[in-house]
Amino acid sequence: MSKLTDVPKRILIGRALRSDRLGETLLPKRIALPVFASDPLSSVAYAPGEVLLVLSIAGVTAYHFSPWIAVAVVVLMFTVVASYRQNVHAYPSGGGDYEVANTNLGPKAGLTVASALLVDYVLTVAVSISSGIENLGSAIPFVVEHKVLCAIGVIVLLTLMNLRGVKESGSLFAIPTYIFVAGVFTMIAWGAFRGLVLDDTMRAPTADYAIKPEHGGLAGFALVFLLLRAFSSGCAALTGVEAISNGVPAFRKPKSKNAATTLAAMGLLAVTMFCGIIALAAATDVRMAENPAKDLVHNGVPLGPDYVQNPVISQVAEAVFGKGSFLFIILAAATALVLFLAANTAYNGFPLLGSILAQDRYLPRQLHTRGDRLAFSNGIVLLAGAAALLVGIYGADSTRLIQLYIVGVFVSFTLSQTGMVRHWNRHLAAEKDQAKRRHMLRSRAINAFGAFFTGLVLVVVLLTKFTHGAWVALLGMVIFYATMTAIRKHYDRVAAEIAAPEGPSDDLVRPSRVHSVVLISKIHRPALRALAYAKLMRSDSLEALSVNVDPEETKALREEWERRGIDVPLKVLDSPYREITRPIIEYVKGLRKESPRDAVSVIIPEYVVGHWYEHLLHNQSALRLKGRLLFTPGIMVTSVPYQLQSSEAAKRRARRQQDWNAPGSVRRGPAQVRSKETPEHKS
Numbered sequence: 001m002s003k004l005t006d007v008p009k010r011i012l013i014g015r016a017l018r019s020d021r022l023g024e025t026l027l028p029k030r031i032a033l034p035v036f037a038s039d040p041l042s043s044v045a046y047a048p049g050e051v052l053l054v055l056s057i058a059g060v061t062a063y064h065f066s067p068w069i070a071v072a073v074v075v076l077m078f079t080v081v082a083s084y085r086q087n088v089h090a091y092p093s094g095g096g097d098y099e100v101a102n103t104n105l106g107p108k109a110g111l112t113v114a115s116a117l118l119v120d121y122v123l124t125v126a127v128s129i130s131s132g133i134e135n136l137g138s139a140i141p142f143v144v145e146h147k148v149l150c151a152i153g154v155i156v157l158l159t160l161m162n163l164r165g166v167k168e169s170g171s172l173f174a175i176p177t178y179i180f181v182a183g184v185f186t187m188i189a190w191g192a193f194r195g196l197v198l199d200d201t202m203r204a205p206t207a208d209y210a211i212k213p214e215h216g217g218l219a220g221f222a223l224v225f226l227l228l229r230a231f232s233s234g235c236a237a238l239t240g241v242e243a244i245s246n247g248v249p250a251f252r253k254p255k256s257k258n259a260a261t262t263l264a265a266m267g268l269l270a271v272t273m274f275c276g277i278i279a280l281a282a283a284t285d286v287r288m289a290e291n292p293a294k295d296l297v298h299n300g301v302p303l304g305p306d307y308v309q310n311p312v313i314s315q316v317a318e319a320v321f322g323k324g325s326f327l328f329i330i331l332a333a334a335t336a337l338v339l340f341l342a343a344n345t346a347y348n349g350f351p352l353l354g355s356i357l358a359q360d361r362y363l364p365r366q367l368h369t370r371g372d373r374l375a376f377s378n379g380i381v382l383l384a385g386a387a388a389l390l391v392g393i394y395g396a397d398s399t400r401l402i403q404l405y406i407v408g409v410f411v412s413f414t415l416s417q418t419g420m421v422r423h424w425n426r427h428l429a430a431e432k433d434q435a436k437r438r439h440m441l442r443s444r445a446i447n448a449f450g451a452f453f454t455g456l457v458l459v460v461v462l463l464t465k466f467t468h469g470a471w472v473a474l475l476g477m478v479i480f481y482a483t484m485t486a487i488r489k490h491y492d493r494v495a496a497e498i499a500a501p502e503g504p505s506d507d508l509v510r511p512s513r514v515h516s517v518v519l520i521s522k523i524h525r526p527a528l529r530a531l532a533y534a535k536l537m538r539s540d541s542l543e544a545l546s547v548n549v550d551p552e553e554t555k556a557l558r559e560e561w562e563r564r565g566i567d568v569p570l571k572v573l574d575s576p577y578r579e580i581t582r583p584i585i586e587y588v589k590g591l592r593k594e595s596p597r598d599a600v601s602v603i604i605p606e607y608v609v610g611h612w613y614e615h616l617l618h619n620q621s622a623l624r625l626k627g628r629l630l631f632t633p634g635i636m637v638t639s640v641p642y643q644l645q646s647s648e649a650a651k652r653r654a655r656r657q658q659d660w661n662a663p664g665s666v667r668r669g670p671a672q673v674r675s676k677e678t679p680e681h682k683s
Contacts, residue, residue: 417448545573
């Protein structure tokens with residue numbers, strides 16, 4: 001069975017890596033930027049459009065507020081980046097927001113942050129891939145017609161790429177991310193040159209359309225609420241910022257310094273691109289509407305259901321570069337691709353956080369172990385499954401999914417920065433050096449402002465998005481919180497139950513006697529081997545046990561037993577309902593009941609076969625019996641294997657495979673030899 005699964009596994013994710021090669025998978029800054037920051041960098045493809053969509057409710061006159069909303073987003077972005085730079089220096093172990101909140105605010109706050117981040121990582125994959133599918137679908141009709149299937153296919157592809165390892169996937173993702181960034185900066189620079197120097201008139205394809213406002217003449221509280229909702233939608237540009245603080249262990253040394261530098265570079269690139277696109281959208285008269293079929297009007301006539309509304313970045317690129325031009329096509333392709341790759345931020349953040357939570361016993365321990373390629377494979381697969389489920393439920397509709405977005409991010413932002421304030425307060429109370437105190441005071445001021453600002457934004461997001469779908473994200477957080485709390489209680493209960501006692505206990509009392517029972521169905525080589533092993537154990541009492549299912553077979557067994565003169569008493573249990581497992585269970589329970597201080601050793605002969613399909617034909621009774629005996633106190637179960645010829649053939653095949661040299665391995669030498677010789681060579 002392992003042979004059948006191993007070959008496709010190696011084809012899909014590559015050969016297994018030794019644990020001592022973990023250092024080779026660490027990332028330089030140039031690769032870490034697209035790996036951990038592809039989400040905030042790519043969000044500029046849809047965040048400006050979200051701002052304009054909300055403002056369009058009040059008509060085109062509300063568009064003049066978009067630069068001010070962009071300024072607010074920029075201030076928030078710089079605040080969050082500056083705050084997280086303190087985080088990566090103070091907590092370089094990779095716990096990120098969870099570790100900060102858990103250490104400084106307590107386990108409940110830490111678990112709240114972890115729940116928010118896990119939900120947001122799942123949403124990052126679902127939103128990014130759904131948005132990319134919609135962008136790609138405008139050019140390829142098949143993708144639109146089967147967008148759920150295509151979105152799940154992209155999730156599977158990204159999962160396989162990440163299972164190959166962080167460094168390999170990062171190298172693949174770096175190229176389109178950098179092309180996208182270069183394309184956006186080229187568009188901004190060329191647009192500014194054409195508008196400011198050449199004085200060209202650049203017009204978006206929607207510039208001649210009018211917007212029919214849903215609520216015209218908004219003023220007072222209604223206008224403030226609309227602007228706050230537009231601001232909260234623009235905050236989509238900040239999703240994924242926390243991934244760098246969670247991924248510090250994946251950076252090359254010096255880890256904290258490289259992570260802080262990458263964080264600053266990401267913030268600068270993201271805000272520049274966001275502001276540039278907002279400015280060009282205003283200069284080229286881009287028009288967007290939440291319901292373009294009815295609300296976008298040309299010459300007094302609504303555009304109708306056949307109209308396809310292109311994203312803001314696509315309209316600006318058409319106005320600046322010209323429709324169908326080389327640069328326009330390159331940027332459009334890079335935008336669609338980078339939206340897919342934006343999900344990679346979650347593919348790196350979710351497994352790392354899951355590993356830390358598993359280490360703290362809040363998630364299953366399997367999430368803490370690394371796979372063949374030294375990636376947290378179980379976490380990657382879990383994320384993919386959750387995102388695929390969400391895509392299926394919401395039909396890969398980014399407009400519906402994006403309403404669930406952002407809530408989790410700002411919950412973690414706020415609690416993390418509040419925790420950092422507590423962190424600096426604790427250190428300031430003990431620090432006497434004035435230079436260090438000044439540094440701590442400056443850091444505390446940054447984190448305090450970050451906590452206040454992100455907390456304010458969290459309130460705005462909850463107020464403006466709750467009825468539009470944010471409640472689903474909150475429900476997901478509650479489910480994660482309850483599940484992780486239950487898992488921790490289970491692990492704590494098990495740990496307390498199996499803890500070794502300091503003084504005398506029943507576990508240390510030697511059984512008064514050992515009663516061995518060998519299960520026999522017929523006399524054959526496995527049965528004789530099991531009897532010989534049982535005699536070697538020198539138990540206080542030994543007997544063979546069989547179940548009478550077929551009287552003729554039982555009679556033949558007794559006759560053969562007497563003919564061979566086997567010096568072990570044979571006991572046959574009647575089974576009027578032809579059951580095997582229940583009579584044996586009841587018999588050994590009876591032995592324990594008669595002598596509670598005795599230990600009962602049940603010895604089971606088993607075949608060992610070499611092919612997966614042979615397992616279906618043998619040992620099913622033994623498996624069922626062992627499963628039942630596991631729940632019977634005082635019963636020890638021993639399997640005595642008997643290797644059939646097919647198992648010997650399988651062993652020879654495995655030995656040949658182990659001895660096989662891959663192309664080039666003779667030059668490099670076997671892996672174990674290299675690992676042993678390296679220190680001597682270096683010395």
